[in-house]
Amino acid sequence: MLRSIITGFAVATVVLGAPVMSATASENTAKVTLVYEHELPNVPGKSIKGILVEYGPGxxxxxxxxxxxxxxxxxxxxxxxxxQVNDGPVKVYHAGENFSEMPGDRHGVSANGSKTKPAKLLAVFVVDTKEKGLTFPIKK
Structure with missing residues (x-):
């Protein structure tokens, strides 16, 4: 069931084409697309947002x-x-596997695990409804 829901979101992304930000100038940059957004009826002030992240090879x-x-x-x-989340180890996740990030976490590494094949990730945010920006670069 979850797989069909996720697949439906991916299809909706192609159909709706609602980019949050699209960095397609380079194969080495992720393409990020807002797939869905919905206010949570039983949690005032919170929304759920689905973000499709697509990586080209490498x-x-x-x-x-x-x-x-x-x-x-x-x-x-x-x-x-x-x-890699915070100072934890760099891990490789394969299709069907998942991970979470807690409020305030730093995402130091987010990359395609392959130099030759594309990769896709669905990130589901539970976030304050008023939040418009969802990703902020870490200044070095």
Whole structure:
């Protein structure tokens, strides 16, 4: 059931084409698309937002954080994703596997685990409704 829901969101992304930000200038940069957004009826002031992240072969995102109100649950839809949250180890997640990020976490590594195949990830945010920006680069 979850797989069909996730697949439906991925299809909706292609049909709706609602980019949050689209960095398609380079194969090495992630394409990020808002798939859905809905206010939670039983949690005033909170929304759920689905974000599809697509990496070309060898692609990655810069180190970043998210709003301090955000809890994120990410599922790899295709390929493999290298990820590091805070000072934890760099882990590789494969299609069907998932991980989470707590409010205030730093996402130091977010990259395609393959140099030759694409990868996709669905990140589901539970976040304050008023939040418009969902990703903020970490200044070095």
């Amino acid at each position: 692609g990655s995102s810069e180190a970043h954080t998210h709003p301090t109100s955000a809890f994120i649950y990410a599922t790899v839809l295709e390929g493999s994703i290298r990820s």
